[in-house]
Amino acid sequence: MMTAQSERTDILDGYYRWRTRVVQNNSFSCIPIDFAESQEWAFREGALKHRTGGFFSLVGVEATSRFDQLDGREQLIIFQPEIAINGFLIRRLNDRVEVLFQGRVEPGNIDAFQLAPTVQSTEANYKRMHGGAATPFVEWFLEENSSQTLYDKLQSEEGTRYHGKYNRNVVLEIPTDKDLELPSQFRWYSLNAIREFAISDNILNTDSRSVLSCMDWDLLAGPGQAFRGHASGTYGEHLMLSYCSDEDQAECSTLELFEWLTRLRVWGALRTKIKPITELKNWIIDAGEIRELNPERGFVARQYKVEARKREVVFWDQPLIDSQGIGHIALVSQMRCGVLHILIKASCEIGYLEGVQLSASVMIAPGEVADESDPIEREILQRIESGDGVEVILHLRQSEEGGRFYEDENNYQIVLLDERVVIPESDYYRWITLNQVKNIIQVPGIFSIEFRGALTLLISYL
Numbered sequence: 001m002m003t004a005q006s007e008r009t010d011i012l013d014g015y016y017r018w019r020t021r022v023v024q025n026n027s028f029s030c031i032p033i034d035f036a037e038s039q040e041w042a043f044r045e046g047a048l049k050h051r052t053g054g055f056f057s058l059v060g061v062e063a064t065s066r067f068d069q070l071d072g073r074e075q076l077i078i079f080q081p082e083i084a085i086n087g088f089l090i091r092r093l094n095d096r097v098e099v100l101f102q103g104r105v106e107p108g109n110i111d112a113f114q115l116a117p118t119v120q121s122t123e124a125n126y127k128r129m130h131g132g133a134a135t136p137f138v139e140w141f142l143e144e145n146s147s148q149t150l151y152d153k154l155q156s157e158e159g160t161r162y163h164g165k166y167n168r169n170v171v172l173e174i175p176t177d178k179d180l181e182l183p184s185q186f187r188w189y190s191l192n193a194i195r196e197f198a199i200s201d202n203i204l205n206t207d208s209r210s211v212l213s214c215m216d217w218d219l220l221a222g223p224g225q226a227f228r229g230h231a232s233g234t235y236g237e238h239l240m241l242s243y244c245s246d247e248d249q250a251e252c253s254t255l256e257l258f259e260w261l262t263r264l265r266v267w268g269a270l271r272t273k274i275k276p277i278t279e280l281k282n283w284i285i286d287a288g289e290i291r292e293l294n295p296e297r298g299f300v301a302r303q304y305k306v307e308a309r310k311r312e313v314v315f316w317d318q319p320l321i322d323s324q325g326i327g328h329i330a331l332v333s334q335m336r337c338g339v340l341h342i343l344i345k346a347s348c349e350i351g352y353l354e355g356v357q358l359s360a361s362v363m364i365a366p367g368e369v370a371d372e373s374d375p376i377e378r379e380i381l382q383r384i385e386s387g388d389g390v391e392v393i394l395h396l397r398q399s400e401e402g403g404r405f406y407e408d409e410n411n412y413q414i415v416l417l418d419e420r421v422v423i424p425e426s427d428y429y430r431w432i433t434l435n436q437v438k439n440i441i442q443v444p445g446i447f448s449i450e451f452r453g454a455l456t457l458l459i460s461y462l
Contacts, residue, residue: 011193012200019113022103022185022310029307030107034287038303038317046276047079048290048301048319054124056080056404058290058301058319060275060283061163065355067268067348069371074280076290076301077163077351078321078404082123083154086207087141087170088215089118090150091178091188097220098188100137100180104205106402107306108320110409114205114402115197118186125312133312136183140172147172151215154444155452156357158400159349160365161299161321163272166444169211185310191220191462198459199396202409206401206449212459213452214441217243221462235393235416236461238333242340242434249339251431254440260430261356261446264346270355299323299367304406320406323366326397327410331454332361332380333393334417334431341431343423345377347448358440359448361429366400366408376426380415389418394457410450414457434458 035043040051048058061077063070089100104116119126119138126135126142140147150171157165174180182188189197194212197203204212217226227243230236247253252260277285282293291300305317332343347359362380364370371377383390394414399407417423432440437455441447447455 007192008196011196015193015197015203018103018187019111023105023112025184026105026112026308026310028105028112030112030304032288032302033305033317035285035303036287037305040317041303041319043277043285046278048277052124054082055122055318058277059163060277060280061350062273062275063270063350065268065270065348067270067355068373070268070270070348070350073350074275074282075292075350076277076280076283076299078161078165079163079274080122080165084122084167085119085126085138085141085170086117086167086211087119087172088211089137089140089147089180090171090173090219092173092176095222096190098190099194100182100186100188101208102136103185103187104402105308105311106205107304107308107318108399108404108406108408109205109402110202110399110407114399115203115208116205117207117211120205120207135312136186137180140174141170146178147174150219151211153214153442155210155214155449156352156445157449158365159347159351159357159448160368161405162351163274164351164353167207167210169214171211171215194220195460195462198456199394201397202399204398204456206398206453209398209453209456210449213455217438217459217462220459227461230461238335238340239434239458239461243438245339245433245435247435249337250433250436251336251341254436257430257432257436257440260427261346261358264348264356264427265354268348268355270348270350270352272350297324297367297369302406321404321408322406323408325367327366327368327408328362328364328381328413329360329410329450329454330362330380330384330413330415331451331457332415332417334421334423335419336431339433341433342437344430344432344451346428346430349448354445357448358446358451360451360454362413363448363450366410374428376423376429379423383417383421384413384415389421391416391418394460396457398453410453412454412457414454
């Protein structure tokens, strides 16, 4: 009889063998080149643009705001106004659900290959502006068909790197009698596998984590089964009780949360202006990179030449953002009035159209440092490092979207604060239940992609 440990081993061993085969079959390579060597990108009109004018461009941005950390800030940023599709197809087999993943080779991925949604495609890609092959299964997300829409909402990208970028996160259920013919880079996975992937380093890519965090977890676990089956008093049971809690058990009502967020957005009054890269005061363009004059932190942009024989286009080159260090994202939880709550932070970022979104308790972008003016973040980081009054429940490394970032990574953590630890009140932090998260995440532009990525770790308890 197969034990839980042997099943985990089989799932991960099978994934790693598949990954090795796909990467080998792609003859994958990704090497930096000078901008002048590019056959497809050039500096035009103050930006680094693709020859077609599609895909994305690198531009400068300047901010004014009442938030001190943003007012007067200038930086390089990714400008991509088109809305991409990040979509999963799912199917029901008897009493379980399976999700169709794409094993996607991207130039910036750690280990080249990670699990992406069934379709992860910009408009330029699925309209084949690159002149390459068609995007598999994209017709399910563009045409009337026999699928059932389970989730279809816009969700944001990183506010530190993108300017106002949103993607269409969508989950479609296909009929039980529909048998899809799968290319070699696609596989169906059930919840048992997804649980393992959620807490394994660098398997689920950013877009998979984003969509999985938003979809109905009762669907994945089975009706009324989310977080069930954990022993009394365990973290898993606390998650279940928080997920099923009532509004009156929350420390702050959902209406109060929306009023708080709206107040911060109005007060912050973020305004941004796109400007030529050459006019950024503290940035420089040289033969091989666009970089900030301060070399100790932040990020640079470089051009890379890529080969991936199983992608829609075999050879191409493109710019990628390369950060100078590893980021840190942590969800802090605590039992409050008998119910598990999660500490959320109102994060003001230069790339948010709204100025502010709700992010993880700790959110330090790759290449950045902790905000010394934030005493709560500073105390949380000190407690995590020392172990004083805090238990680290989950800890793993996740890399960011490999189609735009070169091996950018974050340390992700779920931590539990001792009930006796008192976190000071702040107008930038609030405590919420998992039930509130479940409801609020349905609204676009509320939770940041970093929060959604950290939330996905909890799937391991479903």
